[in-house]
Amino acid sequence: MKGKKVKDCCVTLSHVMLPEDANPAGNVHGGVIMKLIDNAAGVVAVRHARCNVVTASIDRLDFHSPGFIGNLLTLRASVNDVGKTSMEIGVRAETEDLMTGQVCHTASAYLTFVALDKDGRPCPVPPLISENDVQNRRRREAKARRTSRLEEKKKEKRCQSSHEGCA
Structure with a gap:
């Protein structure tokens, strides 16, 4: 399977935040931002x-x-x-006040997606081609997060079968 470069899959999406996206005080709901983060990451995946x-x-x-x-x-x-069938996608969300031009870092997230074949079973994904130091650093950090996730899953499984040492 031929590898793909990071730049070939990345995406930038923008949305104007409307009254239906916010509470009565005008603050955008975290769930709205979360949904849009998931959508952007899904496009990349x-x-x-x-x-x-x-x-x-x-x-x-x-x-x-x-x-x-x-x-x-x-x-x-x-x-x-x-990985073999999964991908970690990083998303950075920023808001811009269109009147002043001020941009603020609003949220960041790391999401894991699994590729599925026509039968809904996990299927292999192309390898990732890193082209610079920033992409290499992001890969190393993603691998560390994956290791932590897998350790946490093992701990959860142990705790479900035996409550000793679980808090």
């Missing part, structure tokens, strides 16, 4: 795998600053690393 994909997990979702009605929410998403 499909571009990389060129098949159906599903969100397997959201490793981190950190909110840094609020968004408001009238802001332009821009999401930048790219593949950080790939």
Whole structure:
């Protein structure tokens, strides 16, 4: 299977935040931002795998600053690393006050997607080709997060079968 470059799959999506995206005080709901993050990451995953994909997990979702009605929410998403059938996608969300031009880092997230074949079973994804130091660093960090996720899953499984040492 031929590898793919990060730049061939990344995406930038923008949305104007409207009243239906916010609470009565004008703050954009975190769930709206989360949904748009998932959509942007899903586009990247499909571009990389060129098949159906599903969100397997959201490793981190950190909110840094609020968004408001009238802001332009821009999401930048790219593949950080790939496994056999899975991909970690990183997404950065920023809001821009269109009147002042001020841009704020609103949220960041790491999502894992699994590629599916026509029968809905996990299928192989193309290898990732890193082209620079930033992409190499992101791959190393993604591998570390994957190792942590797998250790946490093992711990959860142990705790489900025996409550000793689980808090």
